Amino acid sequence: MTDVHLEMKPIGFVRSPYQTTAQIPRGLGAKHEAEGVLEIKPELEAGLTDIEGFSHLYVLWAFDRAEGFDLLGAPPSDNRQHGVFATRSPRRPNPIGLTVVELLRRDGTRLHVRGIDMLEGTPILDLKPVLSKVAPDNLRTGWLGEAEQARKTSG
């Protein structure tokens, strides 16, 4: 319960087609089909052993170009304000991003993946295998579900 400070160091960097945040698809219906490479540091290569058996990976990464945070904000998919922990806003108390990517192939320490939504050069903090379909059929998606529904009925 001590208020520890944790220090994190990149395990590698993202090679992405996106140079600026404006290039990244955002908001309702945004599709992340971009391909890129997760370049892991050579000294960590053994940690990738057997990773190619998994079709999907969680990538934990750092919003290294975000500064500060907002507890409330309006995401691109809605014009109402929501709590930061109910959104994927980059302006978070701990600027960690989470993306699920499809692993296309591994080439040594280079993981070729689909589903990139990070900027070029983004520091990678961790990789984990996706072990199961994490969400059941009765998933509720709060304000986002409402915003999607509103778009459908108005379209």
Added chain:
Amino acid sequence: MTDVHLEMKPIGFVRSPYQTTAQIPRGLGAKHEAEGVLEIKPELEAGLTDIEGFSHLYVLWAFDRAEGFDLLGAPPSDNRQHGVFATRSPRRPNPIGLTVVELLRRDGTRLHVRGIDMLEGTPILDLKPVLSKVAPDNLRTGWLGEAEQARKTSG
């Protein structure tokens, strides 16, 4: 591409029924049905606005009682060695844990959840809504799938 160091600070702490790692179900077929509370710091309460609309949350947390890391290790579900990034081992270069929990109810800054697999007092780094079923039907789960299959055919 600079080798940044990132400093993280807990946004709150986990109230868990588990006091020691030995009490946490591990390995193949382990079910995480334990209920617990995510206690978020009072000054961050506005960041929880609307979170109760989501049925499932990603919890990013710190393995604060793990020290150091192993690039290769044998998880409880298999007797073969696998790369740390192909497992959920606590001994990781950046000791970040990721758990999907079901949000049962919110009581101010206390989120009552099901699916706890962290120790009592674990520092929470971030919360994010689960927005979609992350993995498709054709999910492949590598060595874990093989180990599960082996257990089924031997049973």
